[in-house]
Amino acid sequence: MKKAERSNCHFAVQQASDGKPVLVVQLYQDSIPLLKGASMGFDLLGGIGGEQAKKLAEMLNEHVLDLFLITGGESGEVG
Secondary structure, three states, X not given: OOXXXXXXXXXXXXXXXXXXXXXXXXXXXXXXHHHOOOOEEEEOOOOOOHHHHHHHHHHHHHHOOEEEEEEOOOOOOOO
């Protein structure tokens, strides 16, 4: 049986150990047990600077409501 779990989230920019900006996803609550203690983020394409990364994070924060994780269904299935 499919189960969808959701958590409000926030996008932020941090620097990776190599100095490149990365986009990280920060959950407001530990409401998704499988993600408790996990860190999630995105490596950005080469050439994207800190200011562009910040604009991307701001845009996502304005338009993304929450993060969801679906368990018990087929891979790639959204419900």
